Amino acid sequence: MFDFLEGYDLLGAFWVTVKLAVFSGIGSLVLGTILAAMRVSPVPLMRGFATVYVNVVRNIPLTVIIVFASLGLADVFGITLGAADDFDALSFRLAILGLTAYTAAFVCEAIRSGINTVPVGQAEAARAIGLNFTQVLSLIVLPQAFRSVIGPLTNVLIALTKNTTVAAAIGVAEAALLMKEMIENESQLILISAIFAFGFVVLTLPTGLILGWVGKRVAVKR
Amino acid sequence: MTSVLYDAPGPGAKRRNIVYSVLFLIVLALGVWWIYSAMSDKGQLEWAKWSPFTESQAWTTYLLPGLVNTLKAAGLALVIALPLGALFGIARLSDHRWVRVPAGVVVEFFRAIPVLILMVFANQLYAEYTDISTDMRPLYAVVTGLVLYNASVLAEVVRAGILSLPKGQTEAAKAIGLRKGQTMRTILLPQSVTAMLPALVSQLVVIVKDTALGGALLSFTELLSARKTLAANYGNVIPSFIVVAVIFILLNLLLTTFASWLEKRLRRAKRSTGAVLTGATMDDLGATGTPAGLGPMSKTDRANGDAGGGGG
Numbered sequence: 159m160f161d162f163l164e165g166y167d168l169l170g171a172f173w174v175t176v177k178l179a180v181f182s183g184i185g186s187l188v189l190g191t192i193l194a195a196m197r198v199s200p201v202p203l204m205r206g207f208a209t210v211y212v213n214v215v216r217n218i219p220l221t222v223i224i225v226f227a228s229l230g231l232a233d234v235f236g237i238t239l240g241a242a243d244d245f246d247a248l249s250f251r252l253a254i255l256g257l258t259a260y261t262a263a264f265v266c267e268a269i270r271s272g273i274n275t276v277p278v279g280q281a282e283a284a285r286a287i288g289l290n291f292t293q294v295l296s297l298i299v300l301p302q303a304f305r306s307v308i309g310p311l312t313n314v315l316i317a318l319t320k321n322t323t324v325a326a327a328i329g330v331a332e333a334a335l336l337m338k339e340m341i342e343n344e345s346q347l348i349l350i351s352a353i354f355a356f357g358f359v360v361l362t363l364p365t366g367l368i369l370g371w372v373g374k375r376v377a378v379k380r
Numbered sequence: 381m382t383s384v385l386y387d388a389p390g391p392g393a394k395r396r397n398i399v400y401s402v403l404f405l406i407v408l409a410l411g412v413w414w415i416y417s418a419m420s421d422k423g424q425l426e427w428a429k430w431s432p433f434t435e436s437q438a439w440t441t442y443l444l445p446g447l448v449n450t451l452k453a454a455g456l457a458l459v460i461a462l463p464l465g466a467l468f469g470i471a472r473l474s475d476h477r478w479v480r481v482p483a484g485v486v487v488e489f490f491r492a493i494p495v496l497i498l499m500v501f502a503n504q505l506y507a508e509y510t511d512i513s514t515d516m517r518p519l520y521a522v523v524t525g526l527v528l529y530n531a532s533v534l535a536e537v538v539r540a541g542i543l544s545l546p547k548g549q550t551e552a553a554k555a556i557g558l559r560k561g562q563t564m565r566t567i568l569l570p571q572s573v574t575a576m577l578p579a580l581v582s583q584l585v586v587i588v589k590d591t592a593l594g595g596a597l598l599s600f601t602e603l604l605s606a607r608k609t610l611a612a613n614y615g616n617v618i619p620s621f622i623v624v625a626v627i628f629i630l631l632n633l634l635l636t637t638f639a640s641w642l643e644k645r646l647r648r649a650k651r652s653t654g655a656v657l658t659g660a661t662m663d664d665l666g667a668t669g670t671p672a673g674l675g676p677m678s679k680t681d682r683a684n685g686d687a688g689g690g691g692g
Binding site: 198199200201202203204207213214216217218219220221222225226229230233234235273281285291294295299320321323324326327333334337338341342345347351354355358359362363 | 385386387389393397400401404405408418422424488489492493494495496497500501504505508585588589590591592593595596597604617618621624625628629631632633636
């Protein structure tokens with residue numbers, strides 16, 4: 159029944175999916191935190207920039223961003239990201255770039271809403287003992303904010319895992335592209351689809367359960 | 381403006397803020413200049429590449445038909461997904477285990493799978509088992525994929541909307557002797573529909589964005605693939621991307637603005653129960669489908685739906 163699987167690197171494709179999710183997850187967490195810090199900073203220009211970034215990027219389809227990374231950044235501007243000769247590596251890196259830029263906007267909004275859950279009194283107390291903005295943010299507010307947004311961030315991470323399939327649009331050899339290839343070549347539509355659906359359920363459901371448990375454990379009780 | 385992080389600035393802080401502003405402005409200007417010089421190096425700022433957008437032909441031949449297809453797919457998906465979602469949302473709240481559990485499994489299953497996978501599956505399904513013409517198949521596939529995913533998301537919206545109503549509503553309905561179906565139909569559903577309207581409009585943004593998947597992978601002639609033929613014709617890759625992105629941004633900003641206007645209006649309305657579901661409320665719905673409480677997240681800021689659902 160599963161004979162036809164032999165010619166395909168199923169695990170390899172899902173491994174690419176996982177790598178895409180992990181790398182762009184880390185990237186968007188870093189970029190999103192920076193954006194969130196800018197959105198709450200006392201400098202109006204930084205606030206404005208981060209607000210515009212979030213509202214613009216959030217409203218462009220991820221597909222447009224990733225296709226632009228390939229056709230615009232790589233083909234027209236000749237950006238190679240250190241992988242000039244290797245087409246596969248280049249598409250992989252461009253996909254991570256696009257996913258990071260897109261997901262960071264959602265990470266930023268999640269963290270910002272977490273910052274708003276910290277009681278004003280805490281920051282007032284921190285200022286009263288002489289901490290400055292950076293110290294208040296990094297010592298008092300962000301640690302609490304992160305602990306309270308693990309739930310929303312988990313949702314962002316799960317959405318990111320599912321969004322990695324969009325990388326198929328620029329030829330990254332991940333799960334969705336392999337599925338498209340397989341169902342076009344083999345007459346096993348239902349079985350193949352079930353395998354890929356199962357693969358994504360395996361990737362996303364445990365993430366939600368484990369991080370949901372972690373989120374409950376570390377949440378600041380108020 | 382004072383916030384949790386800083387006081388109203390004094391003279392020292394004001395001076396410091398100006399220094400930071402200037403520094404940031406310099407960085408920003410450098411970035412803009414870098415993009416500008418890269419664009420002009422590659423000849424992307426030439427008038428010939430932009431002039432097509434000032435003429436009607438580029439719009440009537442490529443962009444408007446693409447936009448119409450995008451809106452058609454999004455509209456169809458919403459119209460079909462909404463009743464389906466309501467059905468599953470109510471089924472998940474059923475008193476009968478044999479209704480509640482299968483509905484839950486279906487909803488969680490389709491929420492866990494990327495929209496693209498659903499679209500690719502539907503496309504092949506229609507190719508093998510139906511005689512839908514090749515022209516229409518991409519539209520059918522895109523709408524099917526969007527419906528399957530968004531119906532399950534909307535099921536959660538409906539469920540959260542019904543759960544957000546005060547318990548007294550059901551109790552009062554029981555007290556005057558309404559049956560379960562009547563309570564749902566005449567008391568709970570109408571109220572939850574108002575509560576979930578803003579979340580619904582926000583979900584429409586996700587649907588609009590996800591239609592672009594069909595353009596990239598299923599040869600559905602929406603805005604993104606209209607851009608491709610346009611750029612092939614006029615040789616203006618970068619300008620065409622910018623114009624298409626701007627169309628998407630304006631369209632979605634319109635929807636989000638409408639959603640938050642609706643939300644404010646509904647919160648103000650005297651006769652409502654005061655429960656309003658927003659995109660942020662829906663973020664509270666864990667991936668495992670715990671019921672949405674109107675937690676601190678919903679009161680603070682809109683995080684605006686999930687991160688593009690399962691697609692783009």
